[in-house]
Amino acid sequence: MSSALEDLLRSYSPNAQQTIAKMNGLDPEALPGTPDHVRVLAQALARPERIERVLSDLDGVERLVLERLLLQNGQAKTDLLRQELLQSGFIPESPSAKYVGSPYRQLPRYFEDVLARLAALGLVLSTGDSEHNDLAEPAELSPSARVLIPDEIRRTLPSSPTWLPTLPPDGLSQIVEGAPDEFQRDLFLFWSYANSHQMVLTSRGWIPKRHWTHLNEEFRYKESLRGLRNEGETGRFGFLHILMEEMGLLQQAERELKPAPNSREFLALSLRARTERALRAWLRASAWNELSRIQELSSNSPRPPSSRLTSALKGARQFVAGLLRHAPPDQWVSLKGFIERARAVNDEFLLPRYHSYYGFHNPYHGHGNAVSWEFPAFDEAKGWDLVEARLIANMLQEPLHWLGVVSLGWAANEPVAFRVTPIGAQILGISSPQPEQAPERRIIVQPNFQIFALDPISDYTLSLLDEFAERVKSERVFEYQLSRESVYEAQQKGVTAAQIAAFLDRESNTPVPQNVKMTLHEWGRYHERIVFYQGVALCQVAEPDILDRILNDPRVSAHLAARISPTTAMARGSGAGLQGLRKALHGKGILSTSTRSMPPYAVQPDGRIRFRHRVPDFHILHQLAPFTLERDGDLRITEEAVAKAASTGWTAARIIQTLSAQQQEALPLDVVSKIKVWGKHYGDAAISKVTLVQFKSADILRELAEDLEIGPLIVPFSPTGALAIVRDENVDALRAALRQRGMGLDSQLRSG
Structure with missing residues (x-):
């Protein structure tokens, strides 16, 4: 009875079988003459000592592919495996879809070359699709639809191998845990500040210093800002700002930084979902430049980074994130070992090497790399340690640690190891997602109108508290003060006192005190005594007795609402309703006019304002009041009135513009000249x-x-x-x- 390994080997062409034999130290010429040469080959490939020997000869990418297959029960679809390796930057794009891999190819090595060598070493073989394991024709070493590790080989391999060197925890002098909850809390505090403060950005798109120094004091993680002159010199703060715009939580409108519409919904997501979105935002962010964070390189770092450098950095982030997916989640991984493995997998993940007639260009010279950036490295050997190695270390120590994806282990005052956090492992696909507990009701309302919000509490809940209560403290326990002023501000945004009371009832873990409920009800009634109506039509008459007669007539008063002054009443409805009011007035012998049908006044050369209608629109009167005086029954533009308006901030240009907006014809030149003189338009x-x-x-x-x-x-x-x-x-x-x-x-x- 044949073994699974035999069956797989029989699907390969004689030429491929001979290559496999040769790569494993067998005589390829003797195999075809053996009565059952495939069985002999299978038995030779399954020997444990042979497997251990070839494992030691694998390079970084080959080890990574073998490990990835072992983590997927020993097999994978070829296209999916290719896509994963390409996306992570482990291999370059193949020259064509029909490219045939070779186990002997050196540089550059494509996906097909890597799998061809693993097949030649007898570690990873190809098979057909999931329904038909047999290939339609004899296979060569280049991979087909699926790749797998034969059972006879897999039994000798460790179930979950890793070639990353680990360190014992007792060898670390300090452990700094990755804290995704603290990063997301600081993100909320940033969002909340932007929601309640006007932040006008500088010409370079940076937040003014007074804002970022204040915010830094509120953050859970307080960055050292001593000696920093602008936001561009900050680290974690600038990173937060960039990510929040990248995620669509903040947006710029005429240089003002504001929360984006519907951005509050992000705060209601689970911690894992928010952390994953932040990680993906970092992977695609163009404005963040890790190289500028490396002290030896920062002076040469372009700000903002060029498009070519940005593309290279995005690829480098994908590469590091891809390598992290192979890190054991419960162990401390040596930082030095991780960097060495990265170099073994793809030492060109940031700066590809280009070959010419004269050999390979030094990638650290501006004319020899794809980003046109001159690095302070004179030879390639030292350059990789200065640029790529430090870039990987920076990504682990700053962005990935800030996000809470990795924890850091220190020894001798420097980071020497990292460990993927539980949430980081779930996001990276190292471990299965775990159910997250819904936040409990963590609000306590005191009879003195103090509100305490206790962790763990949803940032979404905190954002709603911000709408109607004044935040006093934002430490481990958030403290708020409920006041009539804070409730009034909420009502201006459309939140009612009843909605506030219902929210506190729902979110509080103790009953809301009765005095607080009753006071909220009273505040609601008090605030509703003054109501602003928008978009209403007014009926205005010349004398109070005219309005008295109108209101006493049921046919006319049916079209009117409240009387708001001796000569003014609110009209009901609009459009057809106003047409009905006009007809009712016409029936009483009163002809009405619309103030919007034509310009309401004309300014005379002597400064007198002549109104078209006997009853001027009180909106127009309000507009003219700052720079006019009533004299002899007429409204006039006078030197005294214009000078008074100028003292309160009115400019001559603004007065002229206000008059021209409603003027029937061009303003008289004499009037324009006088306004400019009286308003000190010309200055001194x-x-x-x-x-x-x-x-x-x-x-x-x-x-x-x-x-x-x-x-x-x-x-x-x-x-x-x-x-x-x-x-x-x-x-x-x-x-x-x-x-x-x-x-x-x-x-x-x-x-x-």
């Missing part, structure tokens, strides 16, 4: 006599300015748009004209 000026000296060139001027004798006697003249030259004979006329325009005149020129 200075007239001073100076002597100008013209030199041969600007270079001569600069040279003379540095001369010990001439320098103190001259001041270089750099005219701006605010300076003009006036001939001597025109100075007096200019003085008079400027004074007519309300401008004060000085004899001393102003600086700037």
Whole structure:
């Protein structure tokens, strides 16, 4: 009876069988003459000593593929395995879909080459699809639909192998646990701050210092900010900012940083889901540059990184994350060993080596790498330790540790090991996802209107508390104060007192005190005494007795609501409702007009405002009030009124714009001129006599300015748009004209 290994070997061509024999130290010429040469080959391949020998000869990628198959019960679909290796940057893209792998190929090695060598070593063989194990024709060493480790080989291999060197915990002097919950809590505090504060970004897109220093004090993890000048020099804070924009939690609107619509829903996700989204955001983030975080490289690091460097960094992150999927989740992995394995798997994961007629280019010279960046490395041997090795270490020590994917182990004041956290293992697919407990009700409401929120509590719940209560502390226990002002602010956003009471009832783990419930009810009633109506139509009359007669007529009053002043009442409805009101008024012999049908007034040359209708729109009166006075029954633009408006911040340009918006025709030029004079539109000026000296060139001027004798006697003249030259004979006329325009005149020129 044949073995499974025999059956697999028989599906290969004689040429492939001979290559397998040769790679394993057998005489390929003798096999075809053996009565049952395939059985002899299978028996030779299954010997434990042979397997141990070839295992020691595997390179980094081959070990990784073998380990991945063992973690998947010894087999995998070829396309899925290829996609995983490509996405992680372990292998380059094959030159074509029909590429045939070779066990002898060196550089570059493609997926088909790696599998061909593993097949030639008798470790990983190919088979057909899941329904038909037999191949349609004899196979070569290049992989077919599925690859697997034969049972006879698999029995000799460890069930869950790892070639990563581990360290015992007692060899570590300090352990810094990865804390995904703290990262997500700081993310919430950042989001909450942006939701309640106006943050206008600098011209470089950075958050002003006063904001990031304040936020850093609120964070669970407080970064050392001493000596930092701008957000671009921060570490974890800048990382948080970049990730929140990348995840769509924050957005920029005219340089102001605000929470994005519906971003609050992210806070309701589980800790694992939020951490996974943050990890994926880091993998694709373009604005973050790990190389700038390496001290020896930061001075040369482009900010922001170029598109080519960004692409290389994204690939490097995928590579490191792919390697992490092979780390044992419960053991401390040597940082040095992890870096060495990364180099064995693909030492070109960041900077590919290019070959020319003169040999391989040094990838650390700007003209020899894909990112056009000059690294401070003179030879390739030292360059990898300076650039790639430190890049891997930085990714583990900063982004992956900040996110809570790995914990760090220290010895002799430096990190020497890492361990994948439980949540990190679930996200990376190392272990199966575990059910997460729903947050318990962790709110306590005190009779003195204090509210305490105890961990573990959902950030989503905290974000809702922020809407109607003032946060006093944001430590392990969040403390809030409920007040009439905080409830009123919530009502302005559409939250009712009844909704607040219902939320506290639902989320509190103890009954809400009765005095708090009753006070909330009273506050709600108090706030509703003043109601703002938007988009309503008003019926305005000239005299109060006219409105009295209208309201006493049922046919007209049916179209009116509350009377809000002696001469004004609110109309019911709009459109057809207003048309009904007009008809009812017409039936009483009252002809109505609409204030929006045409310009409401015209400004006369003497400053008097003539209204089109006898009853001016009170909205228009409100607009005109700051810069007009009522005199002799007319509304007028006067010097006194314009000067008063100017003292409260109104500019002449704003007054003219306000008048022009409702003016029937262009404003009279005399009125425009007077408003500019009264409103100090022209400001003040200075007239001073100076002597100008013209030199041969600007270079001569600069040279003379540095001369010990001439320098103190001259001041270089750099005219701006605010300076003009006036001939001597025109100075007096200019003085008079400027004074007519309300401008004060000085004899001393102003600086700037």
